[in-house]
Amino acid sequence: MDIKNMYIDGKWVLGSGGRTRKIINPATEEVISIVTEGNVDDIKLAIVAAHRAFYEDGWIESKARYRSELLLRLASKLEEASEEFAILETLNNGKPINESRFDVIDAVNQFRYYAGLATKPHGQVYDVPDDVQAMVVIEAIGVVALITPWNYPLVMATQKIAAAIAAGCTVVVKPASVTPLTVIKLFELIDQLDFPNGVINLVLGPGATIGNEISVNPLVDKISFTGGTETGIEIAQKAAHTMKRLSLELGGKSPLVVFEDADFDVAVEYALFAVFANQGQVCSAGSRLIVQESLYERFVAELLLQVKKIKIGPGIEEDTLMGPLVSENQLKNVLGYVDIGSNEGATLLCGGKQIEGKGYFIEPAIFTDTTPDMRIVQEEIFGPILVIQKFSTEEEAIRLANGTKFGLAAGVFTNDSAKGMRVIRKIRAGITWINTYHNTYNEAPWGGFKMSGIGRDLGTYGFQQFLEPKQINIKLNVTPAGWLSQ
Numbered sequence: 001m002d003i004k005n006m007y008i009d010g011k012w013v014l015g016s017g018g019r020t021r022k023i024i025n026p027a028t029e030e031v032i033s034i035v036t037e038g039n040v041d042d043i044k045l046a047i048v049a050a051h052r053a054f055y056e057d058g059w060i061e062s063k064a065r066y067r068s069e070l071l072l073r074l075a076s077k078l079e080e081a082s083e084e085f086a087i088l089e090t091l092n093n094g095k096p097i098n099e100s101r102f103d104v105i106d107a108v109n110q111f112r113y114y115a116g117l118a119t120k121p122h123g124q125v126y127d128v129p130d131d132v133q134a135m136v137v138i139e140a141i142g143v144v145a146l147i148t149p150w151n152y153p154l155v156m157a158t159q160k161i162a163a164a165i166a167a168g169c170t171v172v173v174k175p176a177s178v179t180p181l182t183v184i185k186l187f188e189l190i191d192q193l194d195f196p197n198g199v200i201n202l203v204l205g206p207g208a209t210i211g212n213e214i215s216v217n218p219l220v221d222k223i224s225f226t227g228g229t230e231t232g233i234e235i236a237q238k239a240a241h242t243m244k245r246l247s248l249e250l251g252g253k254s255p256l257v258v259f260e261d262a263d264f265d266v267a268v269e270y271a272l273f274a275v276f277a278n279q280g281q282v283c284s285a286g287s288r289l290i291v292q293e294s295l296y297e298r299f300v301a302e303l304l305l306q307v308k309k310i311k312i313g314p315g316i317e318e319d320t321l322m323g324p325l326v327s328e329n330q331l332k333n334v335l336g337y338v339d340i341g342s343n344e345g346a347t348l349l350c351g352g353k354q355i356e357g358k359g360y361f362i363e364p365a366i367f368t369d370t371t372p373d374m375r376i377v378q379e380e381i382f383g384p385i386l387v388i389q390k391f392s393t394e395e396e397a398i399r400l401a402n403g404t405k406f407g408l409a410a411g412v413f414t415n416d417s418a419k420g421m422r423v424i425r426k427i428r429a430g431i432t433w434i435n436t437y438h439n440t441y442n443e444a445p446w447g448g449f450k451m452s453g454i455g456r457d458l459g460t461y462g463f464q465q466f467l468e469p470k471q472i473n474i475k476l477n478v479t480p481a482g483w484l485s486q
Contacts, residue, residue, distance in 0.1 A: 004035045004180075006042065006204050007187045009049035010197030015205065016041045023181060026094035026324040027314035027359045033092075035180055038205035043172070043213045046201040050143045050170040051219040053198030059170055060140065067165055068115040070193055075111035077189045082108065085182055089154055090315040092181040094323040094360070095278050097316055106442070107158035110458075113442045117463055118166035133474040138467045140168030141245055142221035145214040147207070147235075148183070149226045150176035150326050151281040151382075157183050159442070159457050160224050161200070167466035169222075171200045174210050176227075178327050211235065218242045224465065225249070226283075229380070229406075229451050236454075247455035247465045249283065249447050251380040252408030255401035256286035256437060257391075257423065260295045262413035266435065268302050271386075274411060274437040276310060276364050279322055280384035281330070283452075284409035286437055288377065289388045290400050296390045300368060303386075304350055307364055312355065324360040325383060331360040334383030341367050341376040341387070352385070372403050380406070394423060401427045407449030411437045430456070 003020055005012040019037035024030070053059045078085065082104045089100040125135045146160040157173060164171050175183040187202045203210060211231070214220055215238035222245035225235055229251040239246055256274050258267045274286025291299050315323035325331045331354065338352035352365035364384040370377050376387050391397040401410060401423075410429040414420045420434040430448040433439060440446065445461035447453050455465050 001031070001034050004033060004184050006036055006038055006046075007191065007200075007202040008042065008046045009201065010195075012191075013042075015039060021177060021204075023092060023178070024327070025091050026326055027091075027316070027361075029358050029360075033181055035184065035204055038203045038210060040209055040213050042205065043174070043203050043210045044217070046172045046203045047143065047145070047214075047217050047219050049198035050172050050201055053196055054140075054142055054170040057196060057198065059168070059196060059199055060142075062168055064118045064166075064168070067168060068118040070195060071111045071115035071118070071162060071165060073193055074189060075108050075115065077192065078104070078111065078186070079108045081189070085154065085185060087316070088185060089182045090323070092179050093150065093153055093315075094326055095315050096320045096323050097318060099278060100315070103152060103155040106440075107155045110155070110159050110162045110442050114162035114166035114463065117460065122467075123469075128473075131476045133476055135472050135474075136469050137472060139470055141466050141468050142169060143172070143219055144169045144222040144224060144466060145172045145174065145220050147174045147211060147214065147223065147225040147227065148176060150179040151278060151283070153179040154182040154186065156226050157186070159446075159462065163457070163462045164224070164466045165200065167463060169466050170198060172214070172220075173200070173202050174207070174214065175202075175204070177204070177206055180204055207231065212238065215239045215244075216241065220244060222246070222466065224455075224457070226457070232453065245465075247447075247457065248453040249455075249457055250408075250451065250453040251406055252283045252285070252448060252452050253288060253378065253380050253404045253406045254284055254286050254409040254411075254429065255288045255290050255427070256411040257290045257397050257401055257413065257427075258292065258295065258299065259397075259412070259414040259416070259419065260292040261415045262295075263415060263435070264295075264299075264302075267413040268299065268306055270411070270413065270437045271303060272306055272310070275386045276307075276322055276384045277438060279325055280364075281326060281382050282438075284431055284438070285382075286409070286411055287381065287386060288401075288404075289386055290397055291388060291390055292397070293390045293392045300349070300366075300388060303366060307350060307366065310364060312361060312363070314359070322364065322384065325362060326360070328360055330383070331362060334362060334381060334385065337376055337379075337381045337383070337385060338365055341370075341374065341385070344374045344376065346370045346374060346376060346387070372400065378404050394419065398423060398426045405451040408452035409433075409448070
């Protein structure tokens with residue numbers, strides 16, 4: 001089995017330490033690839049290359065139309081290979097093949113969206129009380145490090161790459177160690193294009209060493225990270241010493257609030273979809289279901305009927321709705337939370353057991369009789385575990401919805417449009433839905449309140465995360481200031 005390499009300064013290279021990592025198919029536990037493993041020396045080389053390309057080799061002066069053309073060509077290449085990428089994503093991550101197909105097309109559209117945005121006007125001029133022409137120009141931040149997660153390996157990388165390149169930055173990408181294959185394959189496409197050496201680099205390796213160097217290296221101007229909250233805090237603390245710009249898209253424990261006047265069948269289906277899609281391995285998963293007391297018994301009973309319809313199996317099978325968890329470690333972590341919930345006194349209504357045989361499969365779990373202080377209510381599990389709470393008044397629903405340290409996403413189901421808007425405006429979350437859930441759009445900002453992070457990905461907001469405003473003032477009549485003659 002050939003070893004897959006890193007991409008540094010326009011070349012495919014092995015890790016300097018000679019180490020490799022086996023990549024496992026989580027549905028079969030078979031080794032599907034071997035990749036090189038980088039170390040601190042390798043990430044330093046990539047950062048130096050990106051720094052040189054930006055500050056010395058001219059990328060700082062690259063033209064928007066040229067960057068746009070590169071992104072459009074990359075989009076077309078990815079689109080042509082979309083099925084190959086989708087299959088590889090499913091084999092590496094485990095997610096159902098139809099979800100992988102959606103992710104690949106989403107990635108294609110991200111490149112096209114930011115290709116268009118690169119050439120659009122930005123900056124401003126403004127009047128001042130002087131004979132000065134005052135303006136703001138927008139410039140690329142410089143060298144950016146992109147650290148991406150394992151739950152959406154391709155699309156979370158492409159949304160950052162597309163925005164950073166469109167803005168005129170140089171890039172170092174560090175994908176999650178367990179799911180690097182589609183990002184490596186993306187770089188095979190990038191290698192076919194006319195990116196100057198050093199503009200876009202790929203480093204593989206463990207976050208503890210690679211991520212630490214990215215955080216402290218003074219040549220990195222910005223970090224865009226998607227991952228766990230604790231890791232994000234550590235990055236922020238270390239990055240503070242060099243005043244790096246930061247975008248941190250972190251954890252969530254998102255509420256889905258169902259009022260008694262909601263469309264019953266629609267709300268039931270979305271309650272399941274919100275938490276069990278992608279095996280619950282979604283930062284914005286609606287993992288806290290908050291149901292109005294008058295509807296509670298009927299709603300929970302229907303959930304138990306409908307959850308049985310979720311087809312669990314290898315993601316590569318077309319009818320699979322829920323695949324395996326991404327790794328053995330993640331499976332152990334989720335099973336641990338099942339034990340925690342039971343020990344805390346919650347009632348496990350169904351699921352929560354590992355499915356016998358090969359693969360990291362688990363039955364979707366539903367807990368009732370929960371209280372706000374329970375760990376299964378407060379902590380992000382990142383797996384197919386739903387915890388249910390009940391409320392009687394609108395005010396109580398809002399209080400429960402806001403009752404964790406997170407603020408990434410939220411959903412409200414009601415046929416009273418005014419109430420839906422009223423409640424969603426009072427929930428402290430950055431991504432919200434009324435009578436739907438999980439819809440995502442490249443045009444809209446993605447990120448959260450509170451401990452769910454800083455900054456945004458996607459949309460014009462995500463583009464601005466890679467830009468710095470610069471004030472320029474031009475004296476129209478060159479005359480002395482008069483300071484010395486006062």
